[in-house]
Amino acid sequence: MGSNKGLVHRGSKSWWTGDVKTLCGLIIPGRDAKSPWLTSPACPQCEAVLEARKRK
């Protein structure tokens, strides 16, 4: 897998730690998280998980 630096992940922010858990399984420290979340260039793994959830 190549570097995912610069990709925009989708995830949910933990309100108690401020860290963001992305749909592709990464943990992004709150201080490194982009806010508000941009949508491009989107992380393909996050997008795939999002699509899979929509289909359920």
Ligand SMILES: [Zn+2]
């Ligand atoms: Zn991702």
